[in-house]
Amino acid sequence: MxxxxxxxxxxxxxxxxxxxxxxxxxxxxxxxxxxxxxxxxxxxxxxxxxxxxxxxxxxxxxxxxxxxxxxxxxxxxxxxxxxxxxxxxxxxxxxxxxxxxxxxxxxxxxxxxxxxxxxxxxxxxxxxxxxxxxxxxxxxxxxxxxxxxxxxxxxxxxxxxxxxxxxxxxxxxxxPRTTIAELISRMSDEAAASAEQVAGEPDAGGPDAGGPDAGEPPSLGLPDEDITTWVDISGYTDQKFDALSAHESQPDNAFFTALGRQEFARLLxxxxxxxxxxxxxxxxxxxxxxxxxxxx
CATH class of the missing domain: 3.40.50.10320 (LmbE-like)
Structure with a gap:
């Protein structure tokens, strides 16, 4: 052939x-x-x-x-x-x-x-x-x-x-490091909110509450200008979300599925x-x- x-x-x-x-x-x-x-x-x-x-x-x-x-x-x-x-x-x-x-x-x-x-x-x-x-x-x-x-x-x-x-x-x-920075910010916010809930007071969170400091420059990924190929998967984020959800035994995936489908599609x-x-x-x-x- x-x-x-x-x-x-x-x-x-x-x-x-x-x-x-x-x-x-x-x-x-x-x-x-x-x-x-x-x-x-x-x-x-x-x-x-x-x-x-x-x-x-x-x-x-x-x-x-x-x-x-x-x-x-x-x-x-x-x-x-x-x-x-x-x-x-x-x-x-x-x-x-x-x-x-x-x-x-x-x-x-x-x-x-x-x-x-x-x-x-x-x-x-x-x-x-x-x-x-x-x-x-x-x-x-x-x-x-x-x-x-x-x-x-x-x-x-x-x-x-x-x-x-x-x-x-x-x-x-x-x-892209811009995306990674936003994900890190989300992780930090969720870690701070979780710490506040456990402590029972609004000031229990902060940058050392259990997540990365959103102000730190991301070391993963690449600057946007160094990326050669940007593939639009907006029509397939539901399939990606469901595929990640299929790996339910691994809690590392829970952060992404916890975003919900709409936010998952926006970020990813x-x-x-x-x-x-x-x-x-x-x-x-x-x-x-x-x-x-x-x-x-």
């Missing part, structure tokens, strides 16, 4: 169950609605996520196998909601946050030699032939070891492909990326990861 006869294919490489929804949920849903074949690669089983009652790995009540099984079921539901065409599970053990003992546990994603995991991913790429690949930057957006490893194996996998197997475009996920109605490889010559900034590819 020639390139012009087959549907465009998007591949998103993510570290854990729920990353697909938070980072690229809108892009996946929009692409699927537009007839693009969407392939999600999830590298780990999520076993270091929260167990019942917010228990962490190593605490009583945290069963890594049970957490992984639950998160796998949540991932399947999220993929259904986002219209993902193909889910590929690499099946490595979740490494946990940077500095956790689980980083060095046998079988953790962080301990897997990059060439080994990269060859497995390259095999998926050769089979699926993505036109566009999306993953994290070299810091994994926020320094999580599994995100960093996902970046490393994606770069190494791409380097293993022949010239005619290469995707036309490659992107890193990111977020655009997904942003940095284009790092391109064969189309399409100028940036752009509003479509498939710019230069549609109609070929």
């Amino acid at each position: 020639s390139v012009s006869e087959r549907p465009l294919t998007l591949m998103a490489v993510h570290a854990h169950p729920d990353d697909e929804a938070s980072g690229t949920g809108g892009l996946l849903a929009r692409s699927a609605a537009e007839g693009v074949r969407t392939v999600l690669v999830t590298c780990t089983d999520g076993r270091c996520g929260d167990g019942p009652g917010g228990t962490k790995p190593g605490q009583p009540g945290h069963d890594p196998q049970a957490v992984a099984a639950l998160r796998g079921a949540e991932l399947a539901k999220s993929c259904e909601l986002l219209g993902v065409s193909q889910l590929e599970l690499l099946g490595y053990a979740d490494s946990g946050m940077m500095g956790w003992p689980t980083n060095d546990a046998p079988g953790s994603f962080w301990t897997v030699p990059v060439p080994v995991a990269a060859e497995r991913l390259a095999a998926v790429m050769r089979r699926e032939r993505p036109d566009v690949v999306v993953t994290y930057d070299e810091n994994g957006f926020y320094g999580h070891p599994d995100h960093i490893q996902a970046h490393r194996i994606t770069v190494a996998a791409l380097d293993r492909l022949s010239a005619d197997e290469q995707p036309a475009k490659v992107y890193w996920t990111t977020m 109605g655009v997904e942003t990326f940095v284009r790092v490889r391109d064969t189309t010559g399409t100028p940036t900034p752009e509003d479509d990861v498939f710019s230069g590819l549609r109609g070929r």
Whole structure:
């Protein structure tokens, strides 16, 4: 089948169950609605996520196998909601946050030699032939070891492909610092309100009440002018919201769903990326990861 006869294919490489929804949920849903074949690669089983009652790995009540099984079921539901065409599970053990003992546990994603995991991913790429690949930057957006490893194996996998197997475009996920600043402000306000409620007095809050200081400059994301690609997902925020809600075992998602659909859509109605490889010559900034590819 020639390139012009087959549907465009998007591949998103993510570290854990729920990353697909938070980072690229809108892009996946929009692409699927537009007839693009969407392939999600999830590298780990999520076993270091929260167990019942917010228990962490190593605490009583945290069963890594049970957490992984639950998160796998949540991932399947999220993929259904986002219209993902193909889910590929690499099946490595979740490494946990940077500095956790689980980083060095046998079988953790962080301990897997990059060439080994990269060859497995390259095999998926050769089979699926993505036109566009999306993953994290070299810091994994926020320094999580599994995100960093996902970046490393994606770069190494791409380097293993022949010239005619290469995707036309490659992107890193990111977020504008203006959006991050607003989200941090919301977190700070909610933390202060919670502290006031617990203390029973109006002045119990403040910048040290349990959330980041909204006045601090955000260190995550990029300045708006450094972002190459702004994808309008305003028609798909309900699907993204529902996909995040499907990962209900993980309380980190609760902040976003607690915003409510309207505020969620206002704050997160655009997904942003940095284009790092391109064969189309399409100028940036752009509003479509498939710019230069549609109609070929």
